[in-house]
Amino acid sequence: MPTFITRILGEGFRVFFLSAGLYGLFVGLVWGLWLVVPYMAPDYGMTPPMWHAHEMIFGYATAALGGFFLTAVPNWTGAPEARARFVTLAAGLWLAGRMAMWFSGFLPPVLVAVVDLSFVPVLAAKIASQLVRRPKPQNMIFLLLLSFIWVADLLTHLEWMGVTTDTLQTGLRAGLLILCAMIAILGGRITPAFTRNAMKRAGEPEDKWPVSAVGLDKAGMVLALILPLSVLALGISLLPGTLALGLGVVQTLRMARWRTRWSVRQPILLALHIALGMLALGLILWGLGVLGIGSEIAALHVLGIGCVGGMTLAVMSRAALGHSGRDLIAPGPMVVAYGLMAFAAVSRWIGTELDTGYLGAMLLSDGLWVCAFALYLIAMWPALTGPRAPRAG
Numbered sequence: 001m002p003t004f005i006t007r008i009l010g011e012g013f014r015v016f017f018l019s020a021g022l023y024g025l026f027v028g029l030v031w032g033l034w035l036v037v038p039y040m041a042p043d044y045g046m047t048p049p050m051w052h053a054h055e056m057i058f059g060y061a062t063a064a065l066g067g068f069f070l071t072a073v074p075n076w077t078g079a080p081e082a083r084a085r086f087v088t089l090a091a092g093l094w095l096a097g098r099m100a101m102w103f104s105g106f107l108p109p110v111l112v113a114v115v116d117l118s119f120v121p122v123l124a125a126k127i128a129s130q131l132v133r134r135p136k137p138q139n140m141i142f143l144l145l146l147s148f149i150w151v152a153d154l155l156t157h158l159e160w161m162g163v164t165t166d167t168l169q170t171g172l173r174a175g176l177l178i179l180c181a182m183i184a185i186l187g188g189r190i191t192p193a194f195t196r197n198a199m200k201r202a203g204e205p206e207d208k209w210p211v212s213a214v215g216l217d218k219a220g221m222v223l224a225l226i227l228p229l230s231v232l233a234l235g236i237s238l239l240p241g242t243l244a245l246g247l248g249v250v251q252t253l254r255m256a257r258w259r260t261r262w263s264v265r266q267p268i269l270l271a272l273h274i275a276l277g278m279l280a281l282g283l284i285l286w287g288l289g290v291l292g293i294g295s296e297i298a299a300l301h302v303l304g305i306g307c308v309g310g311m312t313l314a315v316m317s318r319a320a321l322g323h324s325g326r327d328l329i330a331p332g333p334m335v336v337a338y339g340l341m342a343f344a345a346v347s348r349w350i351g352t353e354l355d356t357g358y359l360g361a362m363l364l365s366d367g368l369w370v371c372a373f374a375l376y377l378i379a380m381w382p383a384l385t386g387p388r389a390p391r392a393g
Helices: 003-010 012-036 048-077 084-102 109-116 119-131 137-160 168-201 214-234 238-255 267-290 296-323 332-354 358-385
Strands: none
Touching (some): 003 358, 012 048, 012 358, 048 084, 048 137, 084 119, 119 137, 137 214, 168 267, 168 296, 238 267, 267 296, 332 358
């Protein structure tokens, strides 16, 4: 087997962050093509918009999660990293799920569901075997969220299989909000910590470092867990909308203490702050939309593009550089990608909220998304596919 392939399959962050980038680009290109030429959409077992939504949440995002957890959990616990055999198996299951969804119009819905739902349990089992070495509650919580993601995906397939008639929209929204919950919890942990470390290295006095309020952090974690669970149980209703508003406000208050303005000096750090800002904004907009104020669909895209898209780009690029032995300095194309992703979210929100130039706004947002992932692949290709950089000295 060529060295190139063995290197990619040898570490979880390489194959999954590369797969996420390629698939994010692919889904964006396909969606843009269908917007222009709708009749070219294949015969799916679902409408093209639903395929697009499902694959962004349960396809692209789960690849990013796979790369992150297979890399981060061994660092948290001291457990050995997953071997190439497991990484290959997990990547194969993820890819099989994407193929099953692409050919869903020609396959039995039950088979599509079984194949698509196979990746997350295997990933969760591996993570669990590593977390039990040091079973800290703040880390074990991610197993719970992964189980929520699996249930949300199951709800989408139950409707496609004809078992239910009203679980597709619930599953899609719950899946997105579960991703946002992970970002609220994990991002709320790493963003102030990374900012604090950067300010310390820069010689900033300690009284200017980010600070965390225990009460706000606990409230944010509780709300982040309850919100997607309430959607799974109740669907789109008053309670989830109110919880989203509360979590958005709490997230805003937390960020006010994290020295976002200082992070402008370091784009790889600023990208984390922007994504979390999109999380706060998107949650508030979604809560208002559910309560009948503004567009709920527009708010979902602020969360999906600005928060999930922005945070995954920020984390994947940072982890790829760090774990390949490179300096934590975002290359120029990557810096542009961060900005394009934020503009993609804003343009999609404006086009939907104002209900004017809707198709143009969708095409612009999709084009910015595609360009962001093209630049990500260009910038991160050496880190994801090349050998580790030699240690200085």
